[in-house]
Amino acid sequence: MLAYAAGDPSAFDALYARHKGGVYRYLARQCRQAGIADELFQDVWMNLIRARASYAPTAKFTTWLYRLAHNRMIDHFRSSGHLTLVSSDDEAHEDAVVALPAARASEPEPLAHNRELGERLRAAVTTLPPAQREAFLLQREGELSLAEIAALTGVGVETVKSRLRYALSKLRAELIDLEDEAREGRR
Amino acid sequence: MNEHERDPRIDAAWRAASRDEPPVALDDAIRAAARRAVDSAPQRRRDKHWWYPFAAAATVAVIAVGLLQLTPPEQVTPAIVADAPKVAKQEAASAPPQSNAIGPGTPAPVDVKKKLAAADERAESARSNERAQKLQRQRDAADKLSQMPAQDSARNVAAPAETPPSASSFARRSEPFPAAAPEAARRDAAVATEAQGRLQSAPAAEPAAPPPAAASPPAAGVAGGTVTGAPLEEKPLRAKSALAKDASEAQVQAKTQPRSVEDWIKLIRELRSAGRIDEATKEIAAFRSAYGERADSLLPADLRAFGTPAAR
Numbered sequence: 181m182l183a184y185a186a187g188d189p190s191a192f193d194a195l196y197a198r199h200k201g202g203v204y205r206y207l208a209r210q211c212r213q214a215g216i217a218d219e220l221f222q223d224v225w226m227n228l229i230r231a232r233a234s235y236a237p238t239a240k241f242t243t244w245l246y247r248l249a250h251n252r253m254i255d256h257f258r259s260s261g262h263l264t265l266v267s268s269d270d271e272a273h274e275d276a277v278v279a280l281p282a283a284r285a286s287e288p289e290p291l292a293h294n295r296e297l298g299e300r301l302r303a304a305v306t307t308l309p310p311a312q313r314e315a316f317l318l319q320r321e322g323e324l325s326l327a328e329i330a331a332l333t334g335v336g337v338e339t340v341k342s343r344l345r346y347a348l349s350k351l352r353a354e355l356i357d358l359e360d361e362a363r364e365g366r367r
Numbered sequence: 368m369n370e371h372e373r374d375p376r377i378d379a380a381w382r383a384a385s386r387d388e389p390p391v392a393l394d395d396a397i398r399a400a401a402r403r404a405v406d407s408a409p410q411r412r413r414d415k416h417w418w419y420p421f422a423a424a425a426t427v428a429v430i431a432v433g434l435l436q437l438t439p440p441e442q443v444t445p446a447i448v449a450d451a452p453k454v455a456k457q458e459a460a461s462a463p464p465q466s467n468a469i470g471p472g473t474p475a476p477v478d479v480k481k482k483l484a485a486a487d488e489r490a491e492s493a494r495s496n497e498r499a500q501k502l503q504r505q506r507d508a509a510d511k512l513s514q515m516p517a518q519d520s521a522r523n524v525a526a527p528a529e530t531p532p533s534a535s536s537f538a539r540r541s542e543p544f545p546a547a548a549p550e551a552a553r554r555d556a557a558v559a560t561e562a563q564g565r566l567q568s569a570p571a572a573e574p575a576a577p578p579p580a581a582a583s584p585p586a587a588g589v590a591g592g593t594v595t596g597a598p599l600e601e602k603p604l605r606a607k608s609a610l611a612k613d614a615s616e617a618q619v620q621a622k623t624q625p626r627s628v629e630d631w632i633k634l635i636r637e638l639r640s641a642g643r644i645d646e647a648t649k650e651i652a653a654f655r656s657a658y659g660e661r662a663d664s665l666l667p668a669d670l671r672a673f674g675t676p677a678a679r
Contacts, residue, residue: 184401184405187405188405189401189402189405189406192398192401192402192405193398193401196394196397196398196401200388200389200394201385201387201388201389204387204388204389205385205387208387218389218390218393221389221393222393222396222397225397225400225401226397226400229400229401229404230404232404297380297383297384298380298381298383298384298385299384301377301380301381301384302381302384302385319373320378320381320385321385348374348377351374351377352374352376352377355376355377355380
């Protein structure tokens, strides 16, 4: 990033190739519409280009990149009216976080057996509450640590742990259901 | 395993499902925008040292200007101004006013040089005038001495020396010092007259010597061989003082005008006959240093040995 900020365009190409998939999936899994995801994705990278001069290597580049993506996504949800802000640092509101309406299921896609698990898992992620989904995606796509997720989302580390716990429990349940269905199918 | 930690099964399933990529067109658009942003940005970040050539040029310019200002302008050296003679300055003051550009009190450098040259010429002419006046005084002194009683003049006849210098030898030997031979001869004649005053009468067979005023080379009146040691009976103090005066004048004149061989030898003989051995020795030493190897050939036999340590 420093090389690109110094004027080396090939440095940007390397950064983009390394992180474009994770950022795109992070946005796509939360927006549930490809067009919007593309728009947000382009906005995130344009913001990065414009902010290259002010970049300071005080944290990981990944953390800074996903912060840009997180902020752009929040701005989109605010403008579209789909976001209900709830204080997530308070443990008393954990139930409210959990009770947030799940995202609408993505459009049905042709499922093959060898991709069924992944599809079901991806579908299960989209049904997770936004906070849990975001924590799960930041951990899986961004490869961020608990502390980095906490700093990025503005919550405590324990809250991040809680969100991830709930997300994983639901996803495991979905996997068990898939295995049971597969077992029953073979029967 | 903590519940919030990563589940390998879920991770594997998620990697299999996470193959979504942005569209190629979107990739191209973003890359192009990134390249445009870098190309259009100022080159400050690329060339951090862009200002080096300007700084170097400015530094060189400052140094050059500083050197030019520190270099003193060409001006007349103090020595030339200090050596300007008073005559030149007086002439400059009395000269008609110069042009307005130069100023009345400050003559142009070319005029100063001309005036200095003229002043030098005048100084040289003054020196030569002084020299001539001095010679005239000596001549006058010789004339006065020549007006002594006739009996003194009869004694001026000198016996021939062992090696009386002939006219031809005089002419030959006087070649290195061709200047002022007549004046030196006249002076030496006066000295010889005084020296003869102390001697006994010369052999009567000798004819009377020509008067000192004549410009002929005198006979070797002070030949050492004819000294008989007769004491001075007439005007001893005056003769001695005149001799000392003439000797000192001879030394001064020797510095200003080169001495002829004949005159020099005559002087040495006179000094020796007068008992002034040290001075005679010095004169011989000077003669030898002047003529070098030729000195022995020029000196008469009686003087050749004189002045050497063995002779003393």
